Amino acid sequence: MSAGPAHRLEDIASIYADREAEARRFYAHGGRVIGVLGATVPTELITAAGMFPLRLVGDPARGTARSDAYMEPVREGYLRAIVEKLLAGDYGFLDLIVVPRSSEGLLQFYYLVEHIRTTEPELRLPALHLFDLLQTPFDYTARYVRARMEELRTRLGGIAGAPISDKAIADAIASHDAARRGFGTIVARRRTTPPAISGTTALRLAGCGQVLPVDALAALIAEAVTHHETIVPGPRLMIKGSPQEHDGFYRAVEATGATIVADDHDWGETLYETPVGDSDDPMQALVAHCMTHRPSPRRLPQEAVDAEFIARVRDAAVDGVIFALEAHDDTLGWDYPAQKRALEAIGVASILLTGQSYWSIDDRTQTDIATFVRELSR
Amino acid sequence: MTAATKPSPAADTEADGDRLAATARARDKQKSWFKDFQHRAIEEGEPYVIAAAVSPHEIFHAMDVPLVTNTWYSSIIAAKRLSPHYFDLMDRLGYHHDLPRYLSLPMMTTLDGNPEKAPYGGLPRPALILDRLRGDYAQRITAQWAGAFDCPAFYLDTPSQTRLVPDWWNHAQRNWEWLYESHRLDYQVEQIEALIGFSEGVLGRKLNRDTLAEEMHRINEAGELAAEARDLIAKARPCPVALPDQLTNVMAATWNRGSQWAVDHMRSYVEEIQQRVDTGYGICGNEKVRLLWINTGLWFNTGFYRAFEESHGAVFVWSMYTNFFSDGYRKYFDDDPLRALAARSISMNEQLHLPPWMAGWILEQAEAFGAHGAVMLTPQGDRLSAYGTEICRTSLEKAGLPVLELSASMVDARLWDDAEMQRQVGAFIDTRCKA
Numbered sequence: 001m002s003a004g005p006a007h008r009l010e011d012i013a014s015i016y017a018d019r020e021a022e023a024r025r026f027y028a029h030g031g032r033v034i035g036v037l038g039a040t041v042p043t044e045l046i047t048a049a050g051m052f053p054l055r056l057v058g059d060p061a062r063g064t065a066r067s068d069a070y071m072e073p074v075r076e077g078y079l080r081a082i083v084e085k086l087l088a089g090d091y092g093f094l095d096l097i098v099v100p101r102s103s104e105g106l107l108q109f110y111y112l113v114e115h116i117r118t119t120e121p122e123l124r125l126p127a128l129h130l131f132d133l134l135q136t137p138f139d140y141t142a143r144y145v146r147a148r149m150e151e152l153r154t155r156l157g158g159i160a161g162a163p164i165s166d167k168a169i170a171d172a173i174a175s176h177d178a179a180r181r182g183f184g185t186i187v188a189r190r191r192t193t194p195p196a197i198s199g200t201t202a203l204r205l206a207g208c209g210q211v212l213p214v215d216a217l218a219a220l221i222a223e224a225v226t227h228h229e230t231i232v233p234g235p236r237l238m239i240k241g242s243p244q245e246h247d248g249f250y251r252a253v254e255a256t257g258a259t260i261v262a263d264d265h266d267w268g269e270t271l272y273e274t275p276v277g278d279s280d281d282p283m284q285a286l287v288a289h290c291m292t293h294r295p296s297p298r299r300l301p302q303e304a305v306d307a308e309f310i311a312r313v314r315d316a317a318v319d320g321v322i323f324a325l326e327a328h329d330d331t332l333g334w335d336y337p338a339q340k341r342a343l344e345a346i347g348v349a350s351i352l353l354t355g356q357s358y359w360s361i362d363d364r365t366q367t368d369i370a371t372f373v374r375e376l377s378r
Numbered sequence: 379m380t381a382a383t384k385p386s387p388a389a390d391t392e393a394d395g396d397r398l399a400a401t402a403r404a405r406d407k408q409k410s411w412f413k414d415f416q417h418r419a420i421e422e423g424e425p426y427v428i429a430a431a432v433s434p435h436e437i438f439h440a441m442d443v444p445l446v447t448n449t450w451y452s453s454i455i456a457a458k459r460l461s462p463h464y465f466d467l468m469d470r471l472g473y474h475h476d477l478p479r480y481l482s483l484p485m486m487t488t489l490d491g492n493p494e495k496a497p498y499g500g501l502p503r504p505a506l507i508l509d510r511l512r513g514d515y516a517q518r519i520t521a522q523w524a525g526a527f528d529c530p531a532f533y534l535d536t537p538s539q540t541r542l543v544p545d546w547w548n549h550a551q552r553n554w555e556w557l558y559e560s561h562r563l564d565y566q567v568e569q570i571e572a573l574i575g576f577s578e579g580v581l582g583r584k585l586n587r588d589t590l591a592e593e594m595h596r597i598n599e600a601g602e603l604a605a606e607a608r609d610l611i612a613k614a615r616p617c618p619v620a621l622p623d624q625l626t627n628v629m630a631a632t633w634n635r636g637s638q639w640a641v642d643h644m645r646s647y648v649e650e651i652q653q654r655v656d657t658g659y660g661i662c663g664n665e666k667v668r669l670l671w672i673n674t675g676l677w678f679n680t681g682f683y684r685a686f687e688e689s690h691g692a693v694f695v696w697s698m699y700t701n702f703f704s705d706g707y708r709k710y711f712d713d714d715p716l717r718a719l720a721a722r723s724i725s726m727n728e729q730l731h732l733p734p735w736m737a738g739w740i741l742e743q744a745e746a747f748g749a750h751g752a753v754m755l756t757p758q759g760d761r762l763s764a765y766g767t768e769i770c771r772t773s774l775e776k777a778g779l780p781v782l783e784l785s786a787s788m789v790d791a792r793l794w795d796d797a798e799m800q801r802q803v804g805a806f807i808d809t810r811c812k813a
């Protein structure tokens with residue numbers, strides 16, 4: 001895949017603001033673009049097939065006029081927003097959308113959209129592929145996931161017009177791992193005292209990585225490591241919880257004088273944390289990585305996931321953690337009491353913000369954040 | 379279908395006067411089941427299992443191991459009006475308000491550590507908690523509950539159906555290998571084998587696979603009788619059996635599935651319905667409108683199902699419990715009971731809750747029962763139960779079946795506003811359900 005035009009650091013904000021532009025350019029030049037949802041699709045396979053993996057993102061400004069006819073209001077905001085775009089015909093340039101089974105919401109998205117696609121063919125929705133990623137830590141589950149990943153590989157090869165070789169997969173893993181290591185240098189720079197990169201910039205860069213060809217990401221990161229933002233020392237925060245698909249929440253937090261030096265959700269630094277690594281069996285390495293090392297609410301066991309969280313809190317010398325949970329959260333809230341206790345045990349403050357809207361940040365949230373940061377600054 | 383019918387003998391007697399004799403026997407069975415459980419597991423400390431409602435109980439039945447479902451204990455807590463006490467505890471422990479609370483009530487009795495308060499003195503430590511990982515949160519509750527008990531948990535993962543053929547119920551009994559997709563069944567069998575090995579270890583008992591096979595055949599036999607009962611009720615005008623009777627009888631057979639009792643019970647249930655049909659007996663002498671009840675049952679207020687007979691001549695004739703046992707549980711097999719068992723629970727929730735499976739099945743029932751409308755109950759603040767309801771509702775409406783959606787809390791009976799709910803259903807019958 002050609003890396004396209006080189007990006008410069010100043011481009012981060014604009015790439016982030018229009019996260020489909022690069023893929024549309026690729027498509028306009030005759031390339032094939034594969035949409036993915038969530039953080040657990042093995043995009044390395046798409047890269048290996050010479051195609052463009054594009055993580056889909058909703059647009060809060062577009063509302064839900066179309067999707068409301070199909071989706072209950074309690075569904076995940078980002079999924080309602082993506083269905084809105086699907087129904088509006090935004091995704092005609094995709095050859096396929098890969099939906100991983102890494103949350104119930106995603107699985108239900110697959111069934112819903114597949115139903116609309118087959119009963120309303122005039123909408124011409126792109127084809128969907130369910131990647132049935134299961135995450136129980138058993139040998140038989142890993143064998144099951146391996147078979148599902150081979151199916152995905154075959155389907156992608158069919159779209160690309162040629163089977164995907166082991167060698168191509170190994171090369172793609174190496175490229176993605178190089179970008180992951182590069183992102184590690186960004187993480188190190190947000191951890192310094194004072195931080196050299198704001199949380200908002202780090203979030204945008206992490207987001208760019210989901211919508212750029214992997215080589216372009218590596219180049220952008222190489223630029224970013226030389227970048228230095230002047231950050232007035234303030235409380236060091238971590239954002240944890242529901243996906244932060246847009247930067248509004250980060251901007252609101254950092255406007256109070258705090259800096260987000262770490263995060264733990266599926267649009268943040270944890271996307272790039274663990275490399276897949278070299279392996280004689282690259283498919284198997286990808287299986288293990290998708291099952292255990294990509295952000296997902298179904299990772300098991302929870303104690304191991306929580307231990308990683310606390311290690312990150314310590315590593316980043318965090319003063320406070322903001323748990324931000326979307327409205328109608330039925331999942332992450334179960335983890336919170338134990339996580340809060342673990343934070344208390346190491347003397348780290350936290351605040352729980354529930355009922356967060358995908359569409360906007362309400363006044364109460366703004367006030368709660370400001371109060372929390374003020375107390376930390378004392 | 380306003381056939382002139384004999385007035386109901388219930389007319390001047392108590393509301394429950396038209397109850398089937400089988401219903402009393404089903405209730406007795408549930409009582410004796412509980413006595414047995416209480417004696418063995420609570421008093422004698424025999425190893426027992428807590429299992430998810432949709433999971434292969436058959437294995438433990440065949441091993442003669444006492445088993446309760448977390449949902450059963452939740453319903454007891456709710457029925458004893460103890461939910462508010464445990465909600466307070468959840469608040470104090472930091473579980474936020476949006477969380478669906480029904481499944482966590484049993485865990486709260488354990489975290490509370492107050493046996494005086496908990497129904498039956500609280501559940502003792504089980505040998506094992508078995509969970510099936512539908513949704514994203516049951517695994518969390520189970521892990522924390524097992525932690526509080528200091529007992530092992532076993533998780534059955536849920537491989538996903540990739541294609542939803544429209545008429546699952548025509549394939550689910552004999553053509554299930556094709557319906558549920560072989561790769562999923564292969565995996566499910568591996569999981570069940572692992573569960574058997576694990577359970578034999580912690581329970582110190584061996585599963586006799588011949589016993590399991592016999593049980594599986596008996597489930598099919600009881601399921602055939604449930605199908606007969608369903609067909610009798612569907613065809614009869616007026617409706618011969620009230621919905622609460624249908625629920626009690628079929629649920630008792632479902633929970634005791636595999637036993638000879640369940641087969642015998644379903645047979646006597648069918649015979650009693652047949653007698654009523656033969657004499658033209660109807661539960662409502664003034665039957666004009668026939669309704670389906672969709673989704674969650676109203677366990678704490680089954681009288682609601684009958685509240686529109688006198689006022690509107692409207693009878694609830696069907697809910698999924700009427701024939702889910704016959705359509706969903708029966709799995710015929712030649713030589714591999716384990717694979718048939720795998721097929722039973724693998725898509726249970728999808729069949730009941732996923733469009734197009736849910737909508738297709740309900741339309742089939744609407745036709746068979748000659749229904750004029752449907753009332754759909756959606757639990758409030760419960761994302762998992764809400765998924766798919768919108769498209770199901772619109773599909774049914776498009777197909778010509780009027781649907782009223784009611785939204786209510788399922789965990790706190792105090793929040794059920796009976797007058798308002800009756801008003802909504804009454805208005806729905808008046809304006810949209812024309813016989």
Ligand code: SF4
Binds near residue numbers: 386389662688
């Ligand atoms: S209308 Fe129905 S409920 Fe009312 S008295 Fe007649 S039979 Fe009984």
Ligand code: SF4
Binds near residue numbers: 431673
């Ligand atoms: S009705 Fe649905 S949610 Fe309730 S136990 Fe049955 S399958 Fe589960």
